[in-house]
Amino acid sequence: MLLFSFILTIVNIIVHFSTYFGIYFFNEYYPIFNISYIIHVLIFIPIVFIVIKSFLRNNNRINKLTFFESSNPFKVFKSIFPNTSYKIAIILLLIIIYVFINIYFSFNKLIDGMPEIINGTYVLNNKGDIIEINNQQYVELRYTMLKLFSGHWILFSIIPLIYFFDRKNNKI
Numbered sequence: 001m002l003l004f005s006f007i008l009t010i011v012n013i014i015v016h017f018s019t020y021f022g023i024y025f026f027n028e029y030y031p032i033f034n035i036s037y038i039i040h041v042l043i044f045i046p047i048v049f050i051v052i053k054s055f056l057r058n059n060n061r062i063n064k065l066t067f068f069e070s071s072n073p074f075k076v077f078k079s080i081f082p083n084t085s086y087k088i089a090i091i092l093l094l095i096i097i098y099v100f101i102n103i104y105f106s107f108n109k110l111i112d113g114m115p116e117i118i119n120g121t122y123v124l125n126n127k128g129d130i131i132e133i134n135n136q137q138y139v140e141l142r143y144t145m146l147k148l149f150s151g152h153w154i155l156f157s158i159i160p161l162i163y164f165f166d167r168k169n170n171k172i
Contacts, residue, residue: 002164005046009157012039016150019143036146043153046160081166088162095158099151106148115141 015036077089113126115138122138124131133141 001046001049002161002168005157005161005164008039008042008046009154009161012043012150012153012157015039016147016154019147019150036149039153040149043156046164047156050160050163081162084162084166092158092162095155099155102151103148106144106151109144110141110148115145 073093074086074089077084077086077092081088113124113129113131115133116123116125117138118125118130122133122135124133124141
């Protein structure tokens with residue numbers, strides 16, 4: 001599962017940062033966005049595996065935190081990832097901050113509506129208000145949606161990656 005999480009994280013990072021180049025590799029809807037639905041499913045496999053493994057684990061070995069310890073993010077991080085260094089916690093925190101910034105800018109770009117194809121016409125649909133757009137605008141906005149989703153994919157794939165590295169007792 002460690003290798004699967006690693007490959008998934010690399011694919012997610014490549015997909016996400018490819019949206020910043022402004023060169024859209026696919027000029028139509030179907031090729032890249034159908035692949036994105038597959039990634040939507042794949043990111044949950046390691047998370048489900050972690051949840052199932054945690055239920056099967058002996059509950060006596062889980063370190064319980066007091067109320068005051070749970071307010072310290074470093075203590076919480078060490079209780080979840082006991083063999084991982086704090087440098088990884090800082091990297092994870094930076095990724096979380098980046099995901100929130102990515103959400104903000106992506107939603108601001110999509111504020112006029114979601115790009116759709118209705119009767120063969122490229123449109124922005126804002127709760128029923130339809131605005132016609134051209135193919136280039138449609139593709140750009142679809143890639144913005146992909147950037148929005150792939151930012152979350154990075155977060156949801158890097159946490160299992162850290163978890164599986166930690167369980168291998170490796171210091172990252």
